[in-house]
Amino acid sequence: MSLAVKRAAGSSALRRISDLLYRRPNLYLLMLLIPPLLWLGAIYLGSLLNLLWQGFYTFDDFTMAVTPELTLGNFAALFNPANFDIILRTLCMALAVSLASAVLAFPIAYYMARYTSGRTKAFFYIAVMMPMWASYIVKTYAWTLLLAKGGVAQWFIQQLHLEALLQVVLQIPGVGGSTLSTSHLGRFLVFVYIWLPFMILPIQAALERLPPSLLQASADLGATPGQTLLQVILPLSIPGIAAGSIFTFSLTLGDFIVPQLVGPPGYFIGSMVYAQQGAIGNMPMAAAFTLVPIMLIAVYLSIVKRLGAFDAL
Amino acid sequence: MPPAVQFTQVSRTFGEVKAVDQISIDIEDGEFFSMLGPSGSGKTTCLRLIAGFEQPSSGSIRIHGSEAAGLPPYQRDVNTVFQDYALFPHMNVRDNVAYGLKVKGVAKAERHARAAEALAMVALDGYGERKPAQLSGGQRQRVALARALVNRPRVLLLDEPLGALDLKLREQMQGELKKLQRQLGITFIFVTHDQTEALSMSDRVAVFNRGRIEQVDSPRNLYMQPATTFVAEFVGTSNVVRGELAQQLSGSAAPFSIRPEHIRLDGQPASGEVQVGGVLHDIQYQGSATRLEVRLDSGQLLAVSQANDRWQAQAQPWQTGQRVQASWPREAMTVLRETQP
Numbered sequence: 001m002s003l004a005v006k007r008a009a010g011s012s013a014l015r016r017i018s019d020l021l022y023r024r025p026n027l028y029l030l031m032l033l034i035p036p037l038l039w040l041g042a043i044y045l046g047s048l049l050n051l052l053w054q055g056f057y058t059f060d061d062f063t064m065a066v067t068p069e070l071t072l073g074n075f076a077a078l079f080n081p082a083n084f085d086i087i088l089r090t091l092c093m094a095l096a097v098s099l100a101s102a103v104l105a106f107p108i109a110y111y112m113a114r115y116t117s118g119r120t121k122a123f124f125y126i127a128v129m130m131p132m133w134a135s136y137i138v139k140t141y142a143w144t145l146l147l148a149k150g151g152v153a154q155w156f157i158q159q160l161h162l163e164a165l166l167q168v169v170l171q172i173p174g175v176g177g178s179t180l181s182t183s184h185l186g187r188f189l190v191f192v193y194i195w196l197p198f199m200i201l202p203i204q205a206a207l208e209r210l211p212p213s214l215l216q217a218s219a220d221l222g223a224t225p226g227q228t229l230l231q232v233i234l235p236l237s238i239p240g241i242a243a244g245s246i247f248t249f250s251l252t253l254g255d256f257i258v259p260q261l262v263g264p265p266g267y268f269i270g271s272m273v274y275a276q277q278g279a280i281g282n283m284p285m286a287a288a289f290t291l292v293p294i295m296l297i298a299v300y301l302s303i304v305k306r307l308g309a310f311d312a313l
Numbered sequence: 314m315p316p317a318v319q320f321t322q323v324s325r326t327f328g329e330v331k332a333v334d335q336i337s338i339d340i341e342d343g344e345f346f347s348m349l350g351p352s353g354s355g356k357t358t359c360l361r362l363i364a365g366f367e368q369p370s371s372g373s374i375r376i377h378g379s380e381a382a383g384l385p386p387y388q389r390d391v392n393t394v395f396q397d398y399a400l401f402p403h404m405n406v407r408d409n410v411a412y413g414l415k416v417k418g419v420a421k422a423e424r425h426a427r428a429a430e431a432l433a434m435v436a437l438d439g440y441g442e443r444k445p446a447q448l449s450g451g452q453r454q455r456v457a458l459a460r461a462l463v464n465r466p467r468v469l470l471l472d473e474p475l476g477a478l479d480l481k482l483r484e485q486m487q488g489e490l491k492k493l494q495r496q497l498g499i500t501f502i503f504v505t506h507d508q509t510e511a512l513s514m515s516d517r518v519a520v521f522n523r524g525r526i527e528q529v530d531s532p533r534n535l536y537m538q539p540a541t542t543f544v545a546e547f548v549g550t551s552n553v554v555r556g557e558l559a560q561q562l563s564g565s566a567a568p569f570s571i572r573p574e575h576i577r578l579d580g581q582p583a584s585g586e587v588q589v590g591g592v593l594h595d596i597q598y599q600g601s602a603t604r605l606e607v608r609l610d611s612g613q614l615l616a617v618s619q620a621n622d623r624w625q626a627q628a629q630p631w632q633t634g635q636r637v638q639a640s641w642p643r644e645a646m647t648v649l650r651e652t653q654p
Contacts, residue, residue, distance in 0.1 A: 216366050217399035219386040221464065224414035231416070235403045 008017035009077050037096075066283055074288035087292055090194035090269040094252035094296075095190040097201045098199075098245040104192065105199035105244065106237070112200075113207035136194065140261050143190045147262065154180065177264045187263030194258070195251050199244035206240025207233070210301075249300055253293040269293055315378030317342040317468050317500040318363055323372035326528050332358040332523035333576050335372070340502060342377075342467075342525040345354040347503045347511040350521030351547070359521075360470050360504045364393050377467060380462050387416075392461035396476060398453045400445040406432070407441030409469060430458040434493070435465045450480045458493075475510065487514055508548050512536065520544050528650065536572075543649055543652035546569035550616055551648065552576075558611050568649045573618035575645040578605065578631075582640040591615065593635045607639055615639060 021028040057068040057114045075085060129226025132137065146152045159167050170176035170183055210233065218228040256270030267275065269292055279288035316339040325333040333355045340346045348356035359366040362374060365386035374381045381389060391638040392413070399407050407428050414424035432438055435455035445453055454474060462470055471490075471527045482566075491514050492499045513516045513530040519529045520543070528540040539545035542553050555568040563569050582588040594614065600621070607615045617639060624642050 013427065211393050211397065211399065213397055213399035214401060216386065217365075217393070217401075217460075218412070218416075219366075219393055220364055220391075220393045221416065222387045223412075223416040224387055227416045231412070232401060236401075 021149055023065060029207055035037075051287050052291055053287075054283055055285075055291060057284040059282045059284045074284045075291070077285065078292065079263075082163055083289075086267045086269060086272050089251055089266065090293075091266070091296060093188065093191065095247045096188060097195060097252045098248040100188070100192050101196050101199040101248045102203075102241050102245060103123045104109075105196060105203050106241075109200050109203035109240070111239075113210070128200050131193075132197055137257060139194060140190060143193065144181050144261055147179075147186045147189070148177050149181075153183070179256075182264050184263055187258060190258050190262045191252055193253070195248040198247035198251065198280055199241075202243035203237055203240040206237045206243075210236055238307075242307075246297070246304070248302065250293065250297050253296060315375065316340055317344075317377060318502065319373075319375040319378075319435070320359070320362075321373045321375075322363065323369045323374060324341050325355075325362060325367055325381075326370045331524045333362065333369075336524075336526055338519060338526065338529060340500060342500055343498050345491065345501045345503065345514060347505060347515040347518045348521060349505055349508060349511040349518050349548070351506055354521035355524040356504050356506075356519075356521040357472060358524075360393075360472055360502065363389075363468070363502065365389050366386045366393060368445075390466055391470055392464050392466040392583055393459045393470040393472060394454075394457045394461050394474045396473045398445075398457040400456055400460070402445055403633055405441065406437070406443050406445065409445065409456060409458045409511060410441075410463050414458065415466075426510070427463055428459075430457075431463040432591055433454075434462065435459045435489075450477055451486070454478065458490075462493075462497070466499065468502060469494075471501060472504075475505075475507075483510075490502075490514065512548070520547060522547070522652065531544065537647060538647055539570055541652045542568055542570075543648045545588050545647070545649055550618075552615050554613070555651075558609070558613060563643075563646055563648075564591060565648070568651055570649055571614040571641055571646050573604070574602070574620070576615070576617045576639050576641045577638055578607075578617055578619060578637045582638070583642075586640045586642050588638055588640040589615075590636070590638050593631055593637055596633060601632065607637060609639075620631040 020030075054066075055074050056072070057066075058067050058069045058071050059075070060067065068243060078087065090175045107126070108124075112121065112128075117123055120289075148154075154163075157163060166180070168176070169185065170180070175185050176181070179184065180186045184270055214232055214236075218232045219225075254270050256268065256274045259268035261267075269289055273289045274288045276282045276289065318338075318340040320336050320338045323333060323336050324331065336355070337358065343476070348359055350356045354627045358367060360614065362369055363381075365388075367386055369382055372382075374387060374412070376391065388440070396574075404412070407425065410431050411419075411424040411428040414427060419427075429438070429441065432441060435458050437455050438451060438461065440452065445456065448456065452479075457474070475486050478486060488511060490501070490503075502512065503511070512535070514531055517529060517531055517534055520535065522543045528535060528544045530538075530540075535536075535544065535548050539548060539551070545551040545553050551570045553568055553570050553572065554562060554564065559565045559569055589609055591607040591609040594604060594608040595604075595605040598621075602618050602620050604619045605619065607617055609615055609626055
């Protein structure tokens with residue numbers, strides 16, 4: 001009886017395909033992977049390489065025309081003082097934002113991972129992620145109002161009688177500006193605000209995986225809470241900090257909206273690419289600039305790897 | 314000389330649950346003391362109270378005569394071997410072992426020397442450079458032991474340290490732990506739910522049940538003279554006889570215990586022996602002994618163990634349904650106190 005059923009099913013085409021796929025797992029894997037590989041390979045990587053390739057084309061300043069004559073001039077132009085300044089400014093901001101995000105995110109992530117459960121944990125997840133549901137441009141505009149002269153930030157500083165301190169800070173070159181909303185400091189604040197969730201969540205995930213017995217073992221062996229933090233908790237949360245900083249670093253490097261809306265005039269890499277390919281129409285130079293964040297992130301990743309951040313993964 | 318650890322009327326409650334309920338014990342200096350009980354009986358909470366991971370809700374805990382309640386773990390002269398070993402995954406074996414010395418500010422040369430010494434003690438010389446992930450379960454367990462012992466604690470706490478090992482390795486480690494304890498002469502407090510482990514290693518055993526201690530005694534007394542029905546049933550296998558049958562067999566209504574290996578199924582009762590009739594219900598051959606279950610005429614089941622040391626036993630095997638007379642000497646019966654549910 002059961003044999004007859006088996007034979008009948010075995011003759012169907014569907015069963016034969018199943019049998020074939022079962023016998024050849026590689027074929028099965030290939031069929032699963034073809035759609036995403038096509039997307040990632042042809043459409044995503046292909047167009048990226050195509051864009052980068054255009055960085056070798058020549059742009060004529062007079063006719064504003066792009067000709068497919070290959071040149072290294074665009075990449076050399078990246079090292080002009082004006083362009084190099086843009087790269088340096090963006091890089092410093094990305095590093096500062098990553099550092100500040102990590103410092104701010106760690107206590108929140110630690111609290112979420114070690115002290116919350118059930119409803120409180122859900123509340124924290126929502127509180128951390130809710131800002132990401134709102135439009136990024138709206139949030140940035142909202143910050144221009146918050147930081148503007150007569151805005152909430154300044155009112156608050158007045159209430160604390162710290163206007164003098166603010167003036168001193170705003171006069172520091174490289175940090176300040178004429179007002180909070182047109183200063184580097186203001187731009188930095190907005191970046192940290194916008195990318196902070198991307199830092200909190202990976203650190204929280206790393207801390208969540210930390211077995212409580214490790215912390216008890218550390219205390220048991222005579223380590224004070226401070227020593228446990230430095231010797232056990234921080235080293236084991238470095239993969240999370242590294243993952244978060246990859247987000248904050250690369251997102252800051254590529255951003256072109258915040259630099260336009262908040263802070264002093266002057267391009268960032270992202271806004272430079274935007275200007276070059278949009279208003280100016282210099283696609284080759286835009287392509288050359290696109291290479292910069294890619295290279296910087298590659299260097300950043302190799303440094304992070306060398307620091308051993310991925311060893312504990 | 315004050316006891317190594319002294320509990321006086323210690324309780325620890327978690328909300329409504331009394332994990333530890335009014336416990337008083339004295340653990341002597343240099344003894345191998347086991348805390349035995351089923352899960353949730355409060356034995357691990359007691360260990361954590363000594364280590365300082367928990368603070369008592371009431372009562373006093375003294376470690377070598379000084380009050381420990383309120384002291385954080387890092388100010389106590391005790392060290393713990395954790396059930397999951399809790400080795401630091403980002404440090405190699407040597408740094409794991411030397412951790413306790415490092416946080417106390419011992420110079421690098423000395424702490425490396427002492428770590429090597431501790432690793433030699435657990436037969437792991439030359440493993441210092443490895444990461445915990447590269448070790449087997451048994452090796453990790455030895456590292457955890459070395460890491461605790463390197464601090465030369467006066468009391469070592471072991472939280473079911475052998476639970477994750479397979480049987481052969483567990484038996485080997487039991488012997489080694491006992492040897493180490495004798496050699497170092499420090500107090501070992503060993504938490505386990507495995508009664509054979511507790512019996513074979515300990516000088517004294519405390520049997521825990523529902524946050525209370527049922528009995529503290531030497532392994533021999535615990536087995537031969539259980540004080541309560543819980544101890545009789547938890548430590549080894551025992552027949553606990555209650556009520557009318559107890560009245561009939563022992564002359565008193567108090568429950569009593571009779572061990573399966575103290576019951577004979579063959580032959581006539583000698584003078585001063587108790588005898589009761591029944592039918593063989595189940596037979597399990599276990600190599601050195603045969604486990605038999607007898608359904609008594611009163612309906613109760615009686616577990617009996619017969620050593621397989623006689624050729625006769627093999628020539629004339631037991632058969633289920635066979636009528637038997639079970640007999641045992643009067644002095645083999647131990648009168649028990651009923652454990653309150």
